[in-house]
Amino acid sequence: xxxxxxxxxxxxxxxxxxKATGKAVYGIxxxxxxxxxxxxxxxxxxHARILRIDTHKxxxxxxxxxxxxxxxxxxxxxxxxxxxxxxxxxxxxxxIGDEVAAVAALDEETALQAIRLIEVEYxxxxxxxxxxxxxxxxxxxxxxxxxxxxxxxxxxRGRVEEGFRQADYVLEDTFCSSNVHQAYLxxxxxxxxxxxxxxxxxxxSLQAPFxxxxxxxxxxxxxxxxxxxxxxxxxxGFGGKAxxxxxxxxxxxxxxxKSGLPVRILNTWEEEFSASRSRMPAEIRIKLGIKRDxxxxxxxxxxxxxxxxxxxxxxxxxxxxxxxxxxxxxFPNVKCQADxxxxxxxxxxxxxxxxxxxxHFSMESLIDMASEAIGMDSLEVRxxxxxxxxxxxxNGFVMNxxxxxxxxxxxxxxxxWKEKRGRGRKVGRGIGMASMxxxxxxxxxxxxxxGSTAYVRINPHGGVDLISxxxxxxxxxxxxxxxxxxxxxxxxxxxxxxxxxxxxHSPFALGTFASRVATLGGKAVLLAAEDAREKLFAxxxxxxxxxxxxxxxxxxxIRKKGSIDPGMEFKEVAKLASHxxxxxxxxGVGSFVVPSSVVIPDESRYGNIxxxxxxxxxxxxxxxxxxxxxxxxxxxxSVHDSGRVINPLLGEGQVEGGVxxxxxxxxxxxxxxxxxxxxxxxxTDYRIPTIGDVPPIQTVFVEEPDPFGPFGAKGLGEITxxxxxxxxxxxxxxxxxVRLKELPMTPQKILAALKKSPIK
Amino acid sequence: xxxxxxxMNETLHITSVPANLTLLDFIRDRxxxxxxxxGCDSGNCGACTVLLDGKPVNSCLILTVEAxxxxxxxxxxxxxxxxxxxxxxxxxxxxAIQCGFCTPGMILSAKALxxxxxxxxxxxxxxxxAGNFCRCTGYAKILEAVKSVISKHR
Numbered sequence: 001x002x003x004x005x006x007x008x009x010x011x012x013x014x015x016x017x018x019k020a021t022g023k024a025v026y027g028i029x030x031x032x033x034x035x036x037x038x039x040x041x042x043x044x045x046x047h048a049r050i051l052r053i054d055t056h057k058x059x060x061x062x063x064x065x066x067x068x069x070x071x072x073x074x075x076x077x078x079x080x081x082x083x084x085x086x087x088x089x090x091x092x093x094x095x096i097g098d099e100v101a102a103v104a105a106l107d108e109e110t111a112l113q114a115i116r117l118i119e120v121e122y123x124x125x126x127x128x129x130x131x132x133x134x135x136x137x138x139x140x141x142x143x144x145x146x147x148x149x150x151x152x153x154x155x156x157r158g159r160v161e162e163g164f165r166q167a168d169y170v171l172e173d174t175f176c177s178s179n180v181h182q183a184y185l186x187x188x189x190x191x192x193x194x195x196x197x198x199x200x201x202x203x204x205s206l207q208a209p210f211x212x213x214x215x216x217x218x219x220x221x222x223x224x225x226x227x228x229x230x231x232x233x234x235x236x237g238f239g240g241k242a243x244x245x246x247x248x249x250x251x252x253x254x255x256x257x258k259s260g261l262p263v264r265i266l267n268t269w270e271e272e273f274s275a276s277r278s279r280m281p282a283e284i285r286i287k288l289g290i291k292r293d294x295x296x297x298x299x300x301x302x303x304x305x306x307x308x309x310x311x312x313x314x315x316x317x318x319x320x321x322x323x324x325x326x327x328x329x330x331f332p333n334v335k336c337q338a339d340x341x342x343x344x345x346x347x348x349x350x351x352x353x354x355x356x357x358x359x360h361f362s363m364e365s366l367i368d369m370a371s372e373a374i375g376m377d378s379l380e381v382r383x384x385x386x387x388x389x390x391x392x393x394x395n396g397f398v399m400n401x402x403x404x405x406x407x408x409x410x411x412x413x414x415x416x417w418k419e420k421r422g423r424g425r426k427v428g429r430g431i432g433m434a435s436m437x438x439x440x441x442x443x444x445x446x447x448x449x450x451g452s453t454a455y456v457r458i459n460p461h462g463g464v465d466l467i468s469x470x471x472x473x474x475x476x477x478x479x480x481x482x483x484x485x486x487x488x489x490x491x492x493x494x495x496x497x498x499x500x501x502x503x504x505h506s507p508f509a510l511g512t513f514a515s516r517v518a519t520l521g522g523k524a525v526l527l528a529a530e531d532a533r534e535k536l537f538a539x540x541x542x543x544x545x546x547x548x549x550x551x552x553x554x555x556x557x558i559r560k561k562g563s564i565d566p567g568m569e570f571k572e573v574a575k576l577a578s579h580x581x582x583x584x585x586x587x588g589v590g591s592f593v594v595p596s597s598v599v600i601p602d603e604s605r606y607g608n609i610x611x612x613x614x615x616x617x618x619x620x621x622x623x624x625x626x627x628x629x630x631x632x633x634x635x636x637x638s639v640h641d642s643g644r645v646i647n648p649l650l651g652e653g654q655v656e657g658g659v660x661x662x663x664x665x666x667x668x669x670x671x672x673x674x675x676x677x678x679x680x681x682x683x684t685d686y687r688i689p690t691i692g693d694v695p696p697i698q699t700v701f702v703e704e705p706d707p708f709g710p711f712g713a714k715g716l717g718e719i720t721x722x723x724x725x726x727x728x729x730x731x732x733x734x735x736x737x738v739r740l741k742e743l744p745m746t747p748q749k750i751l752a753a754l755k756k757s758p759i760k
Numbered sequence: 761x762x763x764x765x766x767x768m769n770e771t772l773h774i775t776s777v778p779a780n781l782t783l784l785d786f787i788r789d790r791x792x793x794x795x796x797x798x799g800c801d802s803g804n805c806g807a808c809t810v811l812l813d814g815k816p817v818n819s820c821l822i823l824t825v826e827a828x829x830x831x832x833x834x835x836x837x838x839x840x841x842x843x844x845x846x847x848x849x850x851x852x853x854x855x856a857i858q859c860g861f862c863t864p865g866m867i868l869s870a871k872a873l874x875x876x877x878x879x880x881x882x883x884x885x886x887x888x889x890a891g892n893f894c895r896c897t898g899y900a901k902i903l904e905a906v907k908s909v910i911s912k913h914r
Contacts (some may be wrong), residue, residue, distance in 0.1 A: 001798070003804065010855075012852055012853060012855065013858070014853075015856060016851070016852040016857040016860070016861070017844075017852060017864050019857050019859075019860025020835075020844070020848040020851050020852050020857060020860070020863055020864075020867065021795070021835065021836070021838075021839065021844070021848065022793070022794070022795015022796070022834065022835035022836050022864045023795065024860055025794070026794075026797070026861065028794075028797070028798055029788075029794040030866075063892040075820055182895075183893075183895050184859070184861075184895055185797070185799045185800075185805055185807050185861040185893060185894075185895055186797070186859075186861050187799075188801065202796075229822055233859075233860070234859060235799075235860075235861030236859045236861060236895050236896060237859075238895070268801070268804065269800050269801070275786050310858070411879050418905060473859065474856065474858040474859025474860065474896050476858070622899035650855060652855070652900075652901070653855050653858055653896070653897055653898075653901060655898075655902040656857065656897060656898030656899075656901065657895070657896045657897050657898040658898070659898055660899065661895065661898075682800070682802060683800050683802070683804035683893070684802075684804055686893065687900075688893060690889075690891075690893065690899075691885075691886050691889045691899040691902065691903065692886050692887070692890050692893075693888055694898060694899050694900070696900075697898065718875070
């Protein structure tokens with residue numbers, strides 16, 4: 001009997017049981033005997049020179065065990081991409097929330113009391129909060145960067161001026177997107193334990209522990225081998241706990257090393273909003289040339305983004321904004337100029353989609369405007385220009401699998417696009433769509449390589465362990481990995497145990513970002529499982545006196561293919577193999593490096609950065625209340641080409657969660673600052689969607705195996721919220737005839753726009 | 761320090777606590793029941809939801825002394841004998857758990873609803889869970905999971 005494949009099955013998350021019963025240990029749950037509690041003193045000034053720090057009173061407070069300032073540290077600059085920050089401020093603070101000093105005490109209250117006793121004398125410096133002002137002549141210099149520019153991007157491919165001349169219409173407009181928080185429910189928290197000889201162990205809910213360890217070793221100025229990071233269960237990440245290590249972690253380490261005791265630091269939500277790394281806002285001026293038949297002739301972008309006080313992952317984020325969405329369509333000519341600029345606000349970072357939602361919002365909105373200008377259905381315009389299989393985009397992305405056009409057609413059919421579009425204006429109902437593209441891993445993020453390694457260990461007792469350094473953060477990576485191992489070794493998924501991520505035991509891995517884990521991590525797991533199978537079969541073959549190639553798995557046994565001979569039990573073979581080898585387990589090793597056709601882009605931002613690209617279409621149906629400006633999303637359709645979906649239950653979960661985050665981005669979320677100070681840094685004033693805000697979401701997977709990913713899988717994690725805002729913006733236009741160009745599209749903005757625009 | 765008597769998951773605790781200790785910190789730090797999650801610590805996210813005499817409350821907003829004489833149920837007390845509560849089963853089965861940080865609070869809010877109204881409408885479920893944030897699932901599978909328990913009851 002043919003064994004039923006576990007690939008493509010709706011298999012429940014393997015860690016759901018411990019989470020449903022309250023047994024799962026998150027970062028916030030880690031507690032050690034004798035553990036101290038740390039608190040960070042943060043700058044109240046957006047920009048100031050530090051003249052003096054006096055910690056004497058704090059040190060004398062009973063219960064205080066350690067106080068640290070920059071003088072207790074090696075003062076080595078670090079950053080995810082550009083080394084421009086210290087874990088504790090040296091000489092200067094650059095935003096409200098910048099870390100100045102820290103205390104570890106017997107309890108949180110004492111620590112809080114102690115940081116209030118630290119005297120800091122500041123000399124306020126001139127401040128600048130908007131990127132445009134920061135670039136102007138005479139603006140205060142935040143670092144040494146000319147015009148405060150962190151990253152400048154400029155490229156032209158094809159001949160843009162000529163492209164615009166060939167167009168029948170040229171449209172140009174400016175779109176602004178907001179700074180939003182990942183709003184994972186578990187705040188940043190860590191516990192660091194020193195061992196007394198200079199080694200430390202750090203427990204935290206991180207997305208990229210090995211990358212985090214590299215940065216931590218740099219900051220502490222110790223070899224990486226002295227640092228062990230143990231990943232706990234992660235209470236949400238969405239990019240916010242990835243490659244940019246918040247200063248909280250090294251500060252906790254400094255306190256632990258100085259006190260000689262375990263120390264815990266937990267961010268408050270006020271600190272989360274003012275001093276963690278949220279999504280880059282962007283102002284994008286976009287110009288599009290289009291022919292009467294719908295063909296795009298040229299596109300030009302001018303991007304201005306606020307980086308905040310430190311670079312963080314900003315340079316790569318703005319690089320994504322400058323290029324990614326362009327590869328959705330066959331643009332013959334493109335030009336782009338982008339500036340990412342330092343200001344005295346909270347530094348930005350990465351959030352699901354990196355810089356991609358920002359450009360999607362402007363481009364997919366302008367495409368609808370252009371379609372109206374030429375009198376064509378925007379569906380037809382998208383179909384006409386959509387990139388296809390085997391094509392190479394203007395930025396060099398190679399489409400080895402691509403079903404964007406099928407997604408467009410499917411989305412239109414499922415949503416009733418043709419029947420509904422343009423019919424609801426009398427009652428304020430509308431429908432809108434937007435396309436999407438994203439990567440499955442990005443070669444440009446880590447300079448040295450992209451790829452992954454996994455071990456599959458068949459133990460002497462017959463149990464199978466999977467060991468990977470890629471991070472489960474709730475998305476279901478470990479479940480997908482277990483499915484892959486179970487599939488290759490012919491065992492039940494319950495028989496695969498995924499070992500916790502620990503930098504002392506797991507293989508080096510880049511971690512969870514750039515939608516890379518299922519595709520690249522999964523590929524390594526597949527190779528490791530195949531390697532283990534080969535070794536197991538090789539041993540079994542000697543016992544059974546057959547060729548290894550003639551063996552197969554059947555019901556927990558290994559037997560000769562097609563034979564009625566029962567063969568040997570899987571567990572028995574594992575045991576005997578171990579006995580024959582001094583107790584060694586069968587160790588399958590799978591190492592995978594992306595093919596050489598996947599490259600770091602050149603200076604003109606040209607290059608095939610990922611082995612596989614995912615596509616899709618979202619369609620939103622909305623109702624707009626003309627009296628209140630309130631938008632209700634009535635229905636939502638999300639159609640995806642993410643290759644073969646290894647687990648549709650988890651896949652739908654990614655889509656539904658992403659769409660709802662996208663609805664928050666589109667309609668309600670924004671961190672608001674006044675003179676650099678966050679004024680809505682709590683969940684009363686910063687609203688995220690609740691169960692009452694969400695529409696029914698229909699997910700469709702247009703499945704075609706990708707030639708590269710494991711069992712044909714491609715990335716799905718981030719793309720799901722990439723086009724949500726423009727789909728809703730386009731639906732609002734269809735409903736009431738006003739074009740919103742600034743996120744979030746709040747009732748106030750909609751009312752203001754309605755006032756200006758007579759009912760059409 | 762004030763003395764309190766609290767029945768926690770069917771076990772009576774008689775102890776004294778500082779007057780300013782929140783019920784959440786009592787549950788997590790004193791009793792070591794870390795299934796109750798500390799999210800925003802300001803009454804917004806619902807991750808710390810427990811049942812106080814059967815009613816869902818944000819335990820971060822309640823002082824331990826206010827719970828004196830009450831019974832409190834946390835996620836650890838939800839198992840029915842050796843088995844899981846039907847809501848736990850349903851959340852697992854329907855993919856309603858991703859990172860899981862909201863799960864204990866979400867399940868307890870749902871339990872309180874079903875204990876009071878075994879046959880709620882979609883709207884009533886939405887109302888009952890409106891105080892529990894989930895950033896991962898988009899709520900779709902949570903709604904499905906709760907509805908599946910209702911239909912099994914019928």
